[in-house]
Amino acid sequence: MKKTGRILSMALSLVMVMCMFTACSQKAGSTDTAGGTQENGTQGNITQSAEVTEALKDAKKVALCTMTTEGDFWNFYYENIRAKLADQGAEMDIIDADMDAVRQIEQIDNCVTQGYDLIFTIAVDPNAISDACSRAMAAGVPVFAFIKDPGEQYRTSFRGGDETKVAHTLVQITMEWIEEHFPDAAEGSINTIVIGGIGAGSETERFNATCEKLKEYPQLNIMEEVQWETSQSYAQSATENLITKYKGDINLFVVCSGEMALGVRSTVMAEGSVINDYTDFGIFTVDLNAEIAESIKNAAQGTDVIRTACVNGGNITKACEDIAKQCMDIINGNYEKFYPVNVDIATADNMADFGF
Structure with a gap:
């Protein structure tokens, strides 16, 4: 009887250990229904x-x-x-x-x-x-x-945040750079493309307010105002089409999303890009992460293209x-x-x- 009891005890212990491992494996990660x-x-x-x-x-x-x-x-x-x-x-x-x-x-x-x-x-x-x-x-x-x-x-x-305030700040940082780099710019001489997210609500509100505010500056030639899927990969491929369409004759991309701005940047800075002189070129955007921060710091040295960003939410x-x-x-x-x-x-x- 003692031997049988020991065997039964060992079997129960083994079952408990197996159950513990099963529970752990189920908890490690999941996919919602x-x-x-x-x-x-x-x-x-x-x-x-x-x-x-x-x-x-x-x-x-x-x-x-x-x-x-x-x-x-x-x-x-x-x-x-x-x-x-x-x-x-x-x-x-x-x-x-x-x-x-x-x-x-x-x-x-x-x-x-x-x-x-x-x-x-x-x-x-x-x-x-x-x-x-x-x-x-x-x-x-x-x-x-x-x-x-x-x-x-x-x-x-x-x-x-107030999306109109975000949009106006985005335009502000864009125009400050233009006034520094193109102080005597003639009317319609700064070729500009405006990009926003296609989502409802705040994305569209920010995009529309940005487009409206930019119209106050006659030196800008707004070539296109486009709304895309808010993703880096989509912006990357769509930017290639725009650069091809305008043969690289673009001075500014005003981008209402940081993630999309990184996609634009990737295409602009890709090997073989027709935009290869960054002196009079800039991307201006909203949001900040490590990659955008590094781009802004490098742009100050003339080796990158995101010039500055407004940060919705601060630090x-x-x-x-x-x-x-x-x-x-x-x-x-x-x-x-x-x-x-x-x-x-x-x-x-x-x-x-x-x-x-």
């Missing part, structure tokens, strides 16, 4: 300490339902927010809609059933997700909208800290309905102020 990629909050590029990982067992859960994870800019933001939330004892999963509004609606609905404490949205189309946000709130899950506002009745809180590291705190405030029921962001200007001389 709407088909978008979901990254577990304890993974990613930022390594968390054992103490933080242990604390996350009972952590509040935040679902970042975002329009895209393409590009360094977004991933820099996401990973920093994730790390700041972990510091406050919360876990964040990144759920990518891959620029598909229908998928994002399904993902938001799934987040409700999966028991998240907060849904943090960067919408593909803020109008499209409004009903899904309402359903989440009705189920007791707060919705924190970032950048793109589905409307006051469709979210618990919103963090964003990115500080912005991520603020976002993490605001997420926790909303979860805890002590929050503001609107969190405004600053619009600052990043140049080669003040890049350290932004952490670069």
Whole structure:
């Protein structure tokens, strides 16, 4: 009997160990039922300490339902927010809609059933997700909208800026450079292309305000005003078509998205590009990440093309800290309905102020 008991005990122990390994393998990463990629909050590029990982067992859960994870800019933001939330004892999963509004609606609905404490949205189309946000709130899950506002009745809180102010700041930095480099520019002599995102809401609002403000400056020859998919890869290929169309006779690209500006830059600076003299050429944009910062610093030395950027939200590291705190405030029921962001200007001389 003793021998039989020992065998039974060993068998039960083996089953328990196998179950533990199975549970761990299931928790390591997952894909949401709407088909978008979901990254577990304890993974990613930022390594968390054992103490933080242990604390996350009972952590509040935040679902970042975002329009895209393409590009360094977004991933820099996401990973920093994730790390700041972990510091406050919360876990964040990144759920990518891959620029598909229908998928994002399904993902938001799934987040409700999966028991998240907060849904943090960067919408593909803020109008499209409004009903899904309402359903989440009705189920007791707060919705924190970032950048793109589905409307006051469709979210618990919103963090964003005044897109007209962003647009006017973008035009301001463009014209300051023109006045320095082309002080005697004749009317219609500065060949300019304006590029914006095709998304609804804030992207279109920013693009339209930029186009309208640029019309006040007669020295500009606005060759095209185009709206594209907000991605680096699309901007890269579409810019090649524009450069071919105008045989490289372009002085300025005014780009309403940093991710798209990097795509434009890649094409302009590609080997064999007909734009090979950067003296009287510039790209001006919104947003800042390490690659844009490096380009701005190099452009001051004449070896790159992104001249300056306006930063919607100011210092990115500080912005991520603020976002993490605001997420926790909303979860805890002590929050503001609107969190405004600053619009600052990043140049080669003040890049350290932004952490670069």
